[in-house]
Amino acid sequence: MTAPVPPPVVAVSGLARSYGATRALDGVTLEVRPGEIAGLIGANGAGKSTLIKVLSGAVRPSAGTITLDGRPFAPAGPLDAQAAGVQTVHQNIDDGVVFGATVAENLTLDSIARRGGRWFSTPARIRAEAGAVAEAAGLALPLDAPVETLPAGARQQIVIARALARRARLLILDEPTSTLSAAEADALARKVRRAAASGVAVLYVSHRLAEIESLCDRVIVLRDGRVRRVFTAPLRRAAIVEAMLGEFAAPVAPVDAAAPADRAGRRTVGAAVLTAAGVRAAPGGTPFDLDLREGEVLGVTGLLGSGKTGLLQQLGGARPLVSGEMRLCGAPYRPAHPRAAIAAGVAYAAEERSAQAIVPGWSVRAHVTLPTLRAHSRAGLLSRRSETAAARRVSARFGVKGPGAEAPIETLSGGNQQKVVVGRWLEAAPRVLLLDEPFRGVDVGARADIGRVVREAGTMAVVVASSDPQEIVEVADRVLVLHEGSPAGELRAAEATPERLAALMSGGAA
Ligand SMILES: Nc1ncnc2c1ncn2[C@@H]1O[C@H](COP(=O)(O)OP(=O)(O)OP(=O)(O)O)[C@@H](O)[C@H]1O
Numbered sequence: 001m002t003a004p005v006p007p008p009v010v011a012v013s014g015l016a017r018s019y020g021a022t023r024a025l026d027g028v029t030l031e032v033r034p035g036e037i038a039g040l041i042g043a044n045g046a047g048k049s050t051l052i053k054v055l056s057g058a059v060r061p062s063a064g065t066i067t068l069d070g071r072p073f074a075p076a077g078p079l080d081a082q083a084a085g086v087q088t089v090h091q092n093i094d095d096g097v098v099f100g101a102t103v104a105e106n107l108t109l110d111s112i113a114r115r116g117g118r119w120f121s122t123p124a125r126i127r128a129e130a131g132a133v134a135e136a137a138g139l140a141l142p143l144d145a146p147v148e149t150l151p152a153g154a155r156q157q158i159v160i161a162r163a164l165a166r167r168a169r170l171l172i173l174d175e176p177t178s179t180l181s182a183a184e185a186d187a188l189a190r191k192v193r194r195a196a197a198s199g200v201a202v203l204y205v206s207h208r209l210a211e212i213e214s215l216c217d218r219v220i221v222l223r224d225g226r227v228r229r230v231f232t233a234p235l236r237r238a239a240i241v242e243a244m245l246g247e248f249a250a251p252v253a254p255v256d257a258a259a260p261a262d263r264a265g266r267r268t269v270g271a272a273v274l275t276a277a278g279v280r281a282a283p284g285g286t287p288f289d290l291d292l293r294e295g296e297v298l299g300v301t302g303l304l305g306s307g308k309t310g311l312l313q314q315l316g317g318a319r320p321l322v323s324g325e326m327r328l329c330g331a332p333y334r335p336a337h338p339r340a341a342i343a344a345g346v347a348y349a350a351e352e353r354s355a356q357a358i359v360p361g362w363s364v365r366a367h368v369t370l371p372t373l374r375a376h377s378r379a380g381l382l383s384r385r386s387e388t389a390a391a392r393r394v395s396a397r398f399g400v401k402g403p404g405a406e407a408p409i410e411t412l413s414g415g416n417q418q419k420v421v422v423g424r425w426l427e428a429a430p431r432v433l434l435l436d437e438p439f440r441g442v443d444v445g446a447r448a449d450i451g452r453v454v455r456e457a458g459t460m461a462v463v464v465a466s467s468d469p470q471e472i473v474e475v476a477d478r479v480l481v482l483h484e485g486s487p488a489g490e491l492r493a494a495e496a497t498p499e500r501l502a503a504l505m506s507g508g509a510a
Pocket residue numbers: 019020022023024042043044045046047048049050051091401402403410411412413414415416441443
């Protein structure tokens with residue numbers, strides 16, 4: 001006898017939503033049952049976030065119906081959906097925090113909004129309630145700090161903690177781990193499983209397939225706004241990738257196949273480009289020397305707060321050197337700001353896309369050419385033709401999907417925005433390129449494309465920072481592991497496995 005299948009918490013039927021000529025959702029039908037963790041996956045621009053915005057009341061569908069616990073559900077707005085028990089963590093975390101407010105206020109936004117007046121929301125009450133929310137989520141956060149002073153991962157955790165603290169029937173998480181390290185992602189997975197065990201239905205979006213495999217009971221694959229396949233555990237990665245990417249599946253195979261050992265012998269690296277002596281990843285860290293050679297890809301990995309970004313920022317002139325000195329092609333190199341570094345041939349692509357790389361309202365073309373405006377100028381005038389050609393090259397090389405080069409960048413899906421802001425630097429081809437978390441939010445196909453271009457970048461020397469050991473193993477010739485601001489080990493590609501890197505990252509031996 002089989003157990004009766006409980007009725008779904010949420011059932012979606014024939015859901016559609018277009019933006020101009022783009023059919024973001026093109027007749028989506030799916031359901032999620034109580035206690036189930038359903039993975040929602042698909043290539044960048046497949047429609048995942050649009051579906052989530054509809055379910056969470058942020059966007060109205062143009063056709064189709066939704067039921068929640070068997071009753072018609074057409075939320076008038078996000079608060080309406082929340083009140084009905086649909087709790088959502090959106091992909092763009094900064095949609096979920098209020099800059100200028102403290103961490104405590106951000107943790108308790110719901111009760112502040114609910115209670116309305118200042119009467120109940122005294123600082124002491126807010127702090128006490130925030131402390132309880134943080135503790136329930138197992139977070140140690142500086143409650144009085146302005147939220148914008150926290151790193152992206154911490155802001156993400158605030159948004160997640162708040163969603164988990166609410167009464168939920170349906171919990172929706174859109175790429176919740178994109179800014180988290182493996183340990184934090186594991187902690188989140190435990191919380192998600194606990195929520196499901198209590199009967200909540202979970203819809204979970206991620207581009208990290210390992211995470212999907214270990215967490216989800218079922219995987220719904222969206223492509224071009226439609227559900228293409230639904231897989232039930234045990235899940236097979238190759239089949240999932242094929243369903244995600246359709247006819248474009250073939251080029252992705254090398255992601256898993258690219259054994260570092262094969263590569264190590266083939267790669268030849270040239271002369272030292274950037275050398276650093278006695279530098280520190282963070283104040284208080286152990287000083288070390290670093291040399292970066294032509295054609296080399298150096299991976300830098302470590303947990304959140306281990307000093308990856310701090311190191312890259314120093315190399316790229318975005319932050320003063322903590323100690324030591326640097327040389328670029330033999331000459332002293334001490335950039336006072338990123339522009340000086342770029343002029344010397346060292347470019348830093350920052351980790352936080354929405355805060356540091358995106359100018360809302362600007363076109364895709366303008367984003368592509370921003371770092372290289374001079375190269376697109378003729379006699380002091382910007383050449384539109386040259387700019388458009390560059391935008392087309394970047395779009396073609398990385399498969400940027402969206403409404404075109406003249407569209408405002410925010411109309412691209414998150415992963416496609418990421419392809420633009422990383423791709424423009426690969427197009428610019430500086431001497432040294434520093435990429436901080438370049439794979440964040442990009443699908444497996446684009447990850448392979450970015451990885452390939454990084455690896456075939458001629459004499460350009462590339463530093464890739466990522467908290468995901470798997471990403472590092474796929475792309476790097478050599479890996480520097482940081483732990484609490486100090487080097488914890490350096491491995492050649494042939495020796496670097498995700499397991500060894502993970503051990504070093506958490507302060508153990510390789
Ligand atoms: N405000 C908007 N204006 C115009 N087009 C939009 C807008 N929002 C989304 N789109 C388009 O809708 C499509 C689906 O986008 P969506 O954000 O849902 O993709 P996604 O599956 O979440 O991708 P990602 O993995 O990159 O986050 C994309 O082609 C995108 O360009």
